[in-house]
Amino acid sequence: GLVLDVPAKSIPALVDWTLTEVKLGAPKLSGPGRPADPLLVLTEAACERYGLPVTLTAEEKDAGRIPxxxxxxxQLTRAEWKLTKRGFGPWARIYRPAKGSERQCVQLCIPSWNALDSRFWGTAAQLPPAKLARVLGIYASRVMTPRGSTAVTGLELMTALHPPT
Structure with missing residues (x-):
């Protein structure tokens, strides 16, 4: 887990920067699998910087995403980025369709939107950024890059170890 100063001024620029400049991510877990997408954890300050709400409204919480x-x-649409069907929620996945074997995908985790629900992640959401990066980095190195709740990550782990062929 790294804490980085980021030059990007928008979420699309952040995604581009992550994939082209920093090249975060992890190697695939098994032969036919795919590499893990980079995970960016957005602090409250980052949410403000990129024009995202620091917390979700009751309506957004119920929907599980921003409108x-x-x-x-x-901005993402204009930059030709797509979101999964879950939309832009606490664990947003931003991607462009694969070109051959070339994947472009970044996972966002937004703790202030309850991404790190205490039922699954304990007090991780209250950690300062450097400690949270360390915790998630250790989790990623021992298990895999988190994708949501520990249950969702467990399902993703099973798929990564035995991908459909």
């Missing part, structure tokens, strides 16, 4: 018309989603 489709949010300016950040419009």
């Amino acid at each position: 489709e018309g949010h300016k950040v989603i419009k």
